[in-house]
Amino acid sequence: MSKRQLAMVMDLNKCIGCQTCTVACKTQWTNRNGREYMYWNNVETYPGTGYPKNWMELGGGFDAAGDLQPGIIPNLEADYGVPWDYNYDALQGGASFEPNVEPTWGPNWDEDEGTGLFPQDNYFFYLPRICNHCTNPGCLSACPRDAIFKREQDGVVLVDLDRCQGYRYCIAGCPYKKIYFNPKISKSEKCILCFPRIEQGLPPACAQQCVGRIRFVGFLDDTEGQVHKLVNKYKVALGLRTDYGTQPNVYYVPPTESPAKFDANGKIIEGSTRLPIEELEKLFGTEVHQAIKTLKAEMKKRKETGESELMDILIAYQHSDMFRLDNNYYQQVAKESGRKPLALVDNRYVAGKFTKSGHEMNFFHGGHTGAVGGHH
Amino acid sequence: MKKLTSALLAVSVISSAVAADSAITAIKVNGNLDKVSYNYQVWNTAKFSTVTLYPQTTITFNDKKANEMNANNSAIKAEVAAIYNDSKIAFMIKWPDGTQSIQQGDKTDTYSDGFAVQFAGNYSNPKELPYIGMGSDGRPVVIHLQKESVKTYEPNGNGDVSHQVNRNQTNLFGKDLANFDKEVKRTGSGDYERSFVGEGFRSMTEIKDASNSSYSRIAYENKGWMGTLSRPLKDSYVNLDAAVIPVAFAVWDGDKLGRNGLKYLTAWTAVELQGKKGNKDLVAALHGNVEGDVAKGKEAVANNGCVGCHQVEATDAENLMGPSLTNIGGYSTADYIRESLVNPSAVVVPGYNRNAHSNYAWYNVENGKRVSTMTDFSWLEKADLDNMVAYLKTLKAEVK
Numbered sequence: 001m002s003k004r005q006l007a008m009v010m011d012l013n014k015c016i017g018c019q020t021c022t023v024a025c026k027t028q029w030t031n032r033n034g035r036e037y038m039y040w041n042n043v044e045t046y047p048g049t050g051y052p053k054n055w056m057e058l059g060g061g062f063d064a065a066g067d068l069q070p071g072i073i074p075n076l077e078a079d080y081g082v083p084w085d086y087n088y089d090a091l092q093g094g095a096s097f098e099p100n101v102e103p104t105w106g107p108n109w110d111e112d113e114g115t116g117l118f119p120q121d122n123y124f125f126y127l128p129r130i131c132n133h134c135t136n137p138g139c140l141s142a143c144p145r146d147a148i149f150k151r152e153q154d155g156v157v158l159v160d161l162d163r164c165q166g167y168r169y170c171i172a173g174c175p176y177k178k179i180y181f182n183p184k185i186s187k188s189e190k191c192i193l194c195f196p197r198i199e200q201g202l203p204p205a206c207a208q209q210c211v212g213r214i215r216f217v218g219f220l221d222d223t224e225g226q227v228h229k230l231v232n233k234y235k236v237a238l239g240l241r242t243d244y245g246t247q248p249n250v251y252y253v254p255p256t257e258s259p260a261k262f263d264a265n266g267k268i269i270e271g272s273t274r275l276p277i278e279e280l281e282k283l284f285g286t287e288v289h290q291a292i293k294t295l296k297a298e299m300k301k302r303k304e305t306g307e308s309e310l311m312d313i314l315i316a317y318q319h320s321d322m323f324r325l326d327n328n329y330y331q332q333v334a335k336e337s338g339r340k341p342l343a344l345v346d347n348r349y350v351a352g353k354f355t356k357s358g359h360e361m362n363f364f365h366g367g368h369t370g371a372v373g374g375h376h
Numbered sequence: 377m378k379k380l381t382s383a384l385l386a387v388s389v390i391s392s393a394v395a396a397d398s399a400i401t402a403i404k405v406n407g408n409l410d411k412v413s414y415n416y417q418v419w420n421t422a423k424f425s426t427v428t429l430y431p432q433t434t435i436t437f438n439d440k441k442a443n444e445m446n447a448n449n450s451a452i453k454a455e456v457a458a459i460y461n462d463s464k465i466a467f468m469i470k471w472p473d474g475t476q477s478i479q480q481g482d483k484t485d486t487y488s489d490g491f492a493v494q495f496a497g498n499y500s501n502p503k504e505l506p507y508i509g510m511g512s513d514g515r516p517v518v519i520h521l522q523k524e525s526v527k528t529y530e531p532n533g534n535g536d537v538s539h540q541v542n543r544n545q546t547n548l549f550g551k552d553l554a555n556f557d558k559e560v561k562r563t564g565s566g567d568y569e570r571s572f573v574g575e576g577f578r579s580m581t582e583i584k585d586a587s588n589s590s591y592s593r594i595a596y597e598n599k600g601w602m603g604t605l606s607r608p609l610k611d612s613y614v615n616l617d618a619a620v621i622p623v624a625f626a627v628w629d630g631d632k633l634g635r636n637g638l639k640y641l642t643a644w645t646a647v648e649l650q651g652k653k654g655n656k657d658l659v660a661a662l663h664g665n666v667e668g669d670v671a672k673g674k675e676a677v678a679n680n681g682c683v684g685c686h687q688v689e690a691t692d693a694e695n696l697m698g699p700s701l702t703n704i705g706g707y708s709t710a711d712y713i714r715e716s717l718v719n720p721s722a723v724v725v726p727g728y729n730r731n732a733h734s735n736y737a738w739y740n741v742e743n744g745k746r747v748s749t750m751t752d753f754s755w756l757e758k759a760d761l762d763n764m765v766a767y768l769k770t771l772k773a774e775v776k
Contacts, residue, residue, distance in 0.1 A: 068733065
């Protein structure tokens with residue numbers, strides 16, 4: 001376990017599956033050098049095959065006794081999908097529009113299919129996934145070279161590319177299949193929670209670009225922070241498949257609102273809900289019942305009294321409130337380890353346990369770096 | 377019936393286990409050995425010896441498919457020769473492999489065939505050689521690894537970021553783009569050859585300070601591989617300028633998803649440098665007969681409860697508490713087995729990440745040193761120890 005843990009909360013009620021996060025991540029990190037097929041961030045339709053295909057059935061993680069479970073390393077063609085492109089240049093010469101590889105599978109091949117019978121009881125929701133930066137990472141435990149480490153300062157799980165020899169036991173060990181093999185450099189690579197951005201006051205690209213404002217980022221021990229409140233105070237944000245035993249640090253507010261079913265005559269079945277609670281229980285554990293209860297109660301309270309801290313948080317009025325990157329803390333860590341702290345790129349998100357003020361919009365009046373303020 | 381079986385066992389294995397492969401003779405040559413390849417003429421004068429490589433079963437990895445494919449591996453035989461001159465030593469290993477496997481640059485689940493040669497950092501005491509599985513605490517080894525592979529790109533290599541972008545995202549066209557592709561291709565490293573220093577495989581670290589000038593080649597022909605390595609007799613890590621040196625070999629079968637510990641390996645094998653004078657105790661230590669009564673040793677192993685923590689024979693259940701012993705007779709020396717019995721903490725097998733099997737602590741860390749949780753058997757009678765070592769030396773897969 002690390003000294004502090006940076007975590008993300010995703011509100012599934014608000015995810016519209018627009019893939020902006022996916023594209024933000026891809027253009028930032030994975031569009032080159034053997035990473036083309038990787039989606040460190042992906043948004044899959046649930047129920048569905050997911051990415052890589054049927055990842056929940058590929059093993060990894062720990063059993064109840066704490067033993068790492070064997071897993072399967074997915075195949076590029078069959079399970080991830082080979083990225084393809086089209087011959088735009090050749091079109092000018094009169095060629096027909098052709099993909100460079102025959103597309104046979106890819107992420108979101110079954111997008112929006114979901115399950116059930118339209119229009120009676122079909123349903124689906126979107127499940128955005130990044131590396132869970134687990135407290136007990138399966139990838140780390142599987143590596144026979146000690147090439148994977150969890151950063152002491154914020155719990156970000158990283159691969160030491162110098163030590164990695166491309167054995168791929170980490171991929172078998174990760175139950176979420178969120179660590180990937182780069183065949184071009186023969187090493188494993190994964191989501192880095194955009195740590196170079198975070199250290200400069202920028203939220204992870206996926207979170208900052210999210211148009212639905214579903215993603216909160218902050219330290220779990222920052223009691224003022226929204227992440228802490230959602231996870232620990234209200235307990236409405238839950239880990240995905242915690243039964244894998246890796247203690248994931250990406251939390252999800254489960255989807256609570258789904259339309260009622262229709263009967264054979266197309267009439268609404270009062271009191272019914274399309275989204276079976278069993279599915280949510282499978283993903284988020286039995287705690288999902290209490291989480292949904294709390295969410296509904298707070299929604300009601302908000303309707304009746306106009307007040308609910310939880311609803312205010314989930315509405316996410318201010319982007320700047322959603323990210324608390326505690327810049328003073330990172331500056332302190334840098335100094336303690338003899339590194340030069342990085343200059344801030346943006347100071348709207350720097351608040352945190354050790355960084356009191358933060359979101360005065362200083363760059364409208366010139367101060368790019370000053371005004372971090374409020375030293376601990 | 378039980379009596380009869382033990383009587384039969386006693387008769388069949390009187391007093392000694394089968395001796396290991398014999399020592400290898402390195403022939404002294406005059407030619408230049410800086411860049412020796414498999415088609416180098418000088419191999420005609422070399423003397424090839426047979427070595428046996430056993431499947432690594434000490435610890436099991438978490439790759440489900442690979443474990444299924446390698447569940448019943450038999451041992452394989454390889455031909456090995458060595459030559460040396462005043463400054464260099466070269467090895468050649470030829471081993472059978474029905475399929476040529478090369479890790480592909482556009483696949484996520486392919487692996488290469490390859491081989492490695494291991495040298496001991498210190499071999500002055502033949503009874504205390506480094507652990508065969510890539511060394512042990514305080515007993516370093518140097519390993520030269522060569523795998524058949526496509527070009528790989530070193531991300532941390534020379535920090536050339538401009539050529540790490542996707543070609544579609546450059547602002548280059550036509551000739552410039554072709555040049556970009558060429559440069560990317562050029563900066564991809566040509567082959568996989570790597571050298572490591574290690575004190576146990578978790579600690580294995582690539583030697584990148586250019587202090588090491590080895591040259592290794594690999595080629596596939598007639599359903600088999602030929603691998604060569606030439607390196608200095610002496611560098612800052614090992615000194616091979618002696619009458620006898622211990623060397624170990626390993627090969628990987630990419631077709632069976634082999635990599636890392638999923639491999640076949642020899643025991644430490646003595647290589648006699650022809651014409652060099654000096655102590656030759658190592659030959660007897662590595663290739664001499666192991667005195668002891670195998671049947672009585674088997675009984676002693678059963679009576680002392682080894683199976684409580686170890687998988688002893690392949691038919692026993694897997695046991696995560698201690699290293700599996702099913703091939704220990706193949707790739708471990710008698711002295712190593714004896715040392716492990718009387719002083720279990722002398723070499724702690726660098727096994728799983730402690731967190732991978734947290735309930736099976738086969739060592740504790742005390743003052744930064746790994747201390748084995750195994751019972752110390754130094755109180756046993758010498759005869760019992762001899763018998764147990766003789767029995768354990770028989771535990772190995774057969775060659776098919």
